[in-house]
Amino acid sequence: MEISLVCYQSISLDKIQNSFRFPSSIHEVFRTKPLFSDYCFRFNRRKCGNPCDKIKCFSLEQGLQPRRPKPKPSRNTDSDLKETEETHVKRPSVGICSQIEKLAFCNRYREALELFEILELEGGFDVGLSTYDALVSACIGLGSVRAVKRVFSYMISNGFEPDQYMSNRVLLMHVKCGMMVDARSLFDEMPERNLVSWNTIIAGLVDVGDYFEAFRLFLLMWEFSDCGSRTIATMIRASAGLELISVGRQLHSAAVKFGVGEDIFVSCALIDMYSKCGSIEDAQWAFDEMPEKTTVGWNSIIAGYALHGYSEEALSMFYEMRDSGVKMDHFTFSMIIRISSRLASVEYAKQVHAGLIRHGFGLDIVANTALVDFYSKWGRVEDAKHVFDRMPCKNTISWNALIVGYGNHGWGAEAVELFEQMLREKMRPNHVTFLAVLSACSHSRLFERGWEIFQSMSRDHKIKPRAMHYACLIELLGQEGLLDEAFALIRGAPFKPTANMWAALLTASRVNVNLELGKYAAEKLYGMEPEKLSNYVVLLNIYHQSGKLKEAAGVLQTLRRKGLRMLPVCSWIEVNKQSHVFLSGDKSHVQTNEIYEKVDSLVHEISKHGYVPKEKTLLPDVDEQEQRILLYHSEKLAVAFGLINTMKGSPLQIVQNHRICNDCHNAIKLIALVTRREIVVRDASRFHYFKDGSCSCGDYW
DNA sequence: TTAGGGTTAG
Known part of the structure; x- marks a missing residue:
């Protein structure tokens, strides 16, 4: 695999050192919170000589009573005080x-x-x-x-x-x-208080996300006491939390100025901060500058690339890390499993799984949860369940990963059962759990159960349903044909309906071919997301299904006027460790003739099982090239290629950069049936699993 | 002197 690594030298040590204007730049932190800024800089040394006094001043200014030392609790009453004094010897x-x-x-x-x-x-x-x-x-x-x-x-x-x-x-x-x-x-x-006391409380504030308070105390400390590399590293973490790269840069310059720029902890915090603030180039620079690259340093840069979606670069860094002989830890494995779920094959993940066990992290909760998620995403729910069952301890996230897996696999009833088991085992569900279980109900059309669970959210679990929960329920109502109820749910929501909710109603309108409601939802969506292509495409489909070709063509014209174009969509399949990429209507592959013949014969075969090929012309102005694109979608080409080039009975895994269309969905479902193959078609956000003619599909939010 | 800091999963 050819991998190019992005590496820019956008900053230099001199530039960093000369850009020192700390701590005045920290004002930026408080720009959004002028209240803090006010009382942070109002004090001066003359007024409050001791930082401890300053804190008292803050409390008084905020109308709080000065804290008095707490009386020491005693189990003895006044009457037996004498007795206590007598028996004081311990x-x-x-x-x-x-x-x-x-x-x-x-x-x-x-x-x-x-x-x-x-x-x-x-x-x-x-x-x-x-x-x-x-x-x-x-x-x-x-x-x-x-x-x-x-x-x-x-x-x-x-x-x-x-x-x-x-x-x-x-x-x-x-x-x-x-x-x-x-x-x-x-x-x-x-x-x-000494340096350790300050560092401890500040790090605690950063841990709980109270960054403003952390900066406030840090400024006091900065004025009155020396702060070491640990303090700087903590504050760099706070800058990352606030996503304020300019403040992070100033802390970087402070670190260089005070000779701790190459400190391991400062370097790792810098890598993390730069990547979380959106500059992977600077993160790479900070990593390159590390005199000794530690496990955490490698982990931080790998996490940085993964965060930005540069999965290949992240994997490449992982190989470099492995070759450099640095010890890998459970952080490394957890990340690599996650990256694999986006990029690599099941076989690769199995290797990572084996590596995890070999390195002694087989019981790690985070890595195992990542594995459950990985196997779920790739349709290997039995494997996911196996990993889950062997976990010595599980948290809410672990349960969520498997519920999502069951739901997306089409095992709605099992997902609900798992959710109920979770409750029985006194594990607290969170909003993701409810999203997973409602989504499972939606995919398996468990309307009654979904409705009950939705109601129990706020009633029994004190979790307020969010827009995505509403969207799930709208989808569920839509499947039952209850469009009026779905619309009422949107209007009755305790917050302004979001685009997701309108999109769910739009989809429900398309499924039930309700042109009026579809138009209404689409108009709402246009106002909220005027540049989102999929909204127009759904409306276009509703017009088309209603036989209103003129209006459909009008939507197409709007799309063209706005300059919205379909991105080139493609599907790829890995055969013998080599990826083969197909565009729709693509004729560039060396096996093109064979592949097209296979598609034709498959279509012929599955038409005996009720498959009706898509109409030859979607719209009046579709030319021959577009027609070919419509008939030979990339996923069909990838499936045909896979069937030609793999062993009989072996499973096929197709990855794509777009959502599968209804036509391919139906076609591949039947192909799985007639060829007795297990076929997984997936993209970054959802997958479709076909086995013996049954199918499940779903979303990940 | 000890003690305090950096990276991971749904």
Whole structure:
């Protein structure tokens, strides 16, 4: 495979260093939030000498009460205070404490916390700093809010007075377990803060997506304290989150200025930031500048190319990474599986699957979820189910991947059953789960069940249906011929109907050949998406199906006037590790004659099973060339080529850059029946699966 | 001194 790698030298080190105007450029972050900007820059050193005082000032300005140290909770009442003072001497607990430390050291956090229960229940033990440190590690390892509350409350009731190190560890414990409100209180009330304290709270804010607050604290820190490479790396991540490349560039220049431009963490954050901000060239530059290319560096640049849709380049980088001898990790495999699902064949993915297991990441939740998605997308639902069943732990995303697989495979009832099993296993569904299950109902025409599930969304699961859920239901109503109800659903939606919803109604109108409603929906769509070709094409089809050829020709003229043209559509098939690409009506392939003869004989064969070839003329002004294009669509040519050049009975996989048309859909369904082949036709957003004459098709949103 | 940072799946 010939792969060209995009690599531009658009920035240089000198340019970066000389463009330093930090931190004034950070104002840009707050441009959309002037409130922050106001109070960020109003203060000066003279007014509030200590950043901690400044934070108090912020709180006061916002009408908040200054925070007072929380009274230490005590299990004792005033009446037994005397008794407590008398029994103040703490019991030694060397055995339990050292056991807790050992368990935490071996990552056996759950057991460490089970042992901690003895300390909690009996009380009065002399617990040392190293044990508290181990308990903090256990809480972070488990990410359990309940554990954090238990440990923290024990620290307070046991009169633990943390030093700077332990204060930071306790802060980190809250941050890592997502308890940002408590973490912020702890940070504000810290008697002393050092670089680690600042980095911890700022990184926590960035983790939860509170970028503005992160920048606000960063500016305070910038003014009063030194910030290291870790801080810069975190703020580069915040710039990526805000998609503000100019701010990211300034942080890049700050890093170079302070001599941390080649720091591993800064470099990786830069690669990620540049690619997320839309400049893959700069990301590549940052990667090239890395003195030592680490696993994360490679992962970041591969993720960058994948994000921009440069799947081949991403794969090429993966080969380079593998050849360079750098260790691949579960991030690498997760990404490669995802890239494979867009680009490569099932065989290739199986190799990646084997590599995943060989490298010891066979149980990784993310990589396995990517595999479930991959096999689902390629119509290998049994394989997807196999991977899913062997996963030691699953999350909502894993369940969603398989429900989508079932739905698109045409197994609507099974998708609904899986959804119900998910609920029984107390896994919380999210809006994607509902999209998957409603879509499954739509494809399998399970109207009653779909309607019930749609209603249960807000009633039982407190998830507000979004436009795509409405679009699914409109499609479902359309299939039942309930166009009035579908229209009523659009009008009754609690938000302004989106293009997707009108498009669903337009499709429903086409299916039911309702010209009036179709025109209405199309007009709405023209207003919203005047340049979208497919909207015109659907209306054109409605006119055509209603026998209104003159109006259909009028739509075609509008298309021409607007300069909207069909992009060249093509289909390709991989045979013997070589891709063969076909355009509609294409006569450039060396086996052209054989392929066209095969198409003709297949059409003849399937016409015995009820296939009616598309009418010879769609519109009055279709010329001979266009006619050939209409009769020999690229997917038919690819299927014919596949049947000629592959073993009898082996499955065929066709990939294409467009949606399959109804004619090819019907034709290939029957071809699968008469040739007893399994045929998967797929494009980037949907696939059509044919086996023994049955078919399923679907969308991925 | 310890502690804090970068990349992945539906």
